[in-house]
Amino acid sequence: MEDEVDRLVAAWRRERPDLDVEPLEVLSRVSRLARHLDRARRLAFAEHSLEPWEFDVLTSLRRAGAPYQLSPGQLLTQTLVTSGTMTNRIDRLAKKGLVERLPDPSDRRGVLVRLTPEGRDRADQALAGLLEQERAILGELSRNQRGELAALLRQLTAPFDNIPG
Structure with a gap:
């Protein structure tokens, strides 16, 4: 072919x-x-009224596990954007009711960003939709072929992710 x-x-x-x-x-x-x-x-x-950057922030919080909150610094590390960009993103997501800012109990000057129930639902639904799209892209590859491809791509991308070894 x-x-x-x-x-x-x-x-x-x-x-x-x-x-x-x-x-x-x-x-x-x-x-x-x-x-x-x-x-x-x-x-x-x-399909879930999200932009890619919104999905990235919401799913970073979702992956954190209950209570689905991170500091803005932790979000920066996971999404690889500047602090000004992250502040803007948090503001926009808060305005939509998908996240909320809370005082950080361990740092009087700090804040935590927490996923709202609506944000969690939207992240979960969008993830399910994404996985459906990605399964379609992988098409006819067998589970074994997918594993082999994942291993080869990991070998190529690991140096860019600063992963040792």
């Missing part, structure tokens, strides 16, 4: 036989897959 990347690689091999274009065979497919995944994610989130 030939795909668009096969045609692209063949054209480059014909036009630039002096270059090793082998990386394109993997990374062009990863890039194309990322575009499809981005579309699927946006669709899943839109």
Whole structure:
């Protein structure tokens, strides 16, 4: 089965036989897959009236477990945005009733951001929709193939995530 990347690689091999274009065979497919995944994610989130950044913040809080709260600093670490951006995001989510700010009992000057029941429901529903979209993308891959692919991708991405080993 030939795909668009096969045609692209063949054209480059014909036009630039002096270059090793082998990386394109993997990374062009990863890039194309990322575009499809981005579309699927946006669709899943839109069905629950969420933007991707809203999903990221809400699910960071949801994954924290009961009582579903984190400090703004912890949210920064998980979402990789600046403190100004996070403040803006928390403000917007609070205005929608999806999170609330509470005083941090261990730090008089600190605050905690807590998921509201509506925020928790919206995060849970959006996650279920996302997983449905992602299963469709994985298509006919067997459980074993999915595991092999996950292991290979982990090997490629781990250095970027600062994971030892």
